[in-house]
Amino acid sequence: MSRLRNNELKDDFDCINEHPVLVTHLLQMEKHAAEVYTRNTFGRVLDEIKSEPKLSIVNCVDDVESVMYTFRKFAGGDKTWNVRYTPSKSIFKCSCKMFETIGIPVLPFI
Structure with missing residues (x-):
């Protein structure tokens, strides 16, 4: 202890x-x-x-409150990740949920 x-x-x-x-x-x-x-x-x-430079943006959808980015590894592959950015709350949320899984608290980026 x-x-x-x-x-x-x-x-x-x-x-x-x-x-x-x-x-x-x-x-x-x-x-x-x-x-x-x-x-x-x-x-x-x-x-x-x-590891961010290894990804490329495949799609970007902008709605009223947030922007949804779809990423794929630069060299190809079928796996994609979706990241939603909400500017009004300064929050990023990823579909991989890695931060939640490995115990890193998701804090707003200011």
Whole structure:
């Protein structure tokens, strides 16, 4: 139990005192993730941000409240993912539900 507390304190200390080097072309999204997540969780989010160039937009449907993007891997394949962006709430929601599955809370991107 004390090891868990120590790890939590170290994560808190690192979040307050260290700032990661921003390395992707999505600087605003990466910066926001670095500010709201612990370093360990940010590392997992950063891996997803880095894999973004491997995707291409196949379709885009714009309605009154949101925009639905359909993505596919750049090299092809049949699998697609749908991402809904709601600007009024600044929320992204993906059909893969990866954030919910691996325990990363989905926070609005500001």
